Amino acid sequence: xxxxxxxxRVQRLLDAYNENREGLRLFLTRRLRCPAIAExxxxxxxxxxxxxxxxxxALTNPKAYLFRIAFNLSIDHHRKESRRAEVMAELANxxxxxxxxLTPERHHLAASELTCMKNAVACLPERCRQVFYLSRFENxxxxxxxxxxxxxxxxxxxxxxxxxxxxxxxxxxxxxxxx
Numbered sequence: 287x288x289x290x291x292x293x294x295r296v297q298r299l300l301d302a303y304n305e306n307r308e309g310l311r312l313f314l315t316r317r318l319r320c321p322a323i324a325e326x327x328x329x330x331x332x333x334x335x336x337x338x339x340x341x342x343x344a345l346t347n348p349k350a351y352l353f354r355i356a357f358n359l360s361i362d363h364h365r366k367e368s369r370r371a372e373v374m375a376e377l378a379n380x381x382x383x384x385x386x387x388l389t390p391e392r393h394h395l396a397a398s399e400l401t402c403m404k405n406a407v408a409c410l411p412e413r414c415r416q417v418f419y420l421s422r423f424e425n426x427x428x429x430x431x432x433x434x435x436x437x438x439x440x441x442x443x444x445x446x447x448x449x450x451x452x453x454x455x456x457x458x459x460x461x462x463x464x465x
Contacts, residue, residue: 295345299335302348310356317360327359334359399460406456410449413437417445 303310310331314324334355345351407415416435420426421442428446432439 299348306349306352314356330359331355402456402460406452414445414449417442418449
């Protein structure tokens with residue numbers, strides 16, 4: 287019977303799950319050699335029971351059904367880990383630069399993006415540029431900036447928001463252009 291599963295069937299499977307949880311934990315811990323992953327797969331077994339319809343075979347021997355689910359999940363886990371190890375080995379054997387390695391291309395891209403950001407700041411009103419400079423480069427508090435420029439703290443906040451919005455917009459345009 288596939289399709290909807292009766293509440294009685296679900297309850298029988300959940301009772302079997304509760305009765306065999308410790309056995310599942312031991313079984314999976316031995317197979318995986320990691321209690322944390324075993325616990326994750328026990329939870330996944332629970333999810334499979336309540337989210338998937340079962341057939342009559344599941345109710346004939348609920349314990350065997352549970353252990354089959356757990357066994358299949360452990361095989362899936364081993365496959366994923368094996369594939370992950372293969373991918374990591376492939377990455378280690380490539381001559382591609384690491385994420386933080388400065389290649390000529392990355393240097394050029396960073397310089398171009400910096401120029402774009404400088405141009406965005408240059409297009410701002412003078413007071414916004416002053417507020418931005420004092421805040422980000424001089425590390426002056428918003429209160430002190432307001433006092434120095436003779437404006438309110440609220441105006442300082444609005445100017446900083448405006449600058450940051452312009453910079454985010456410029457960065458998005460730069461990245462969308464693929465430069």
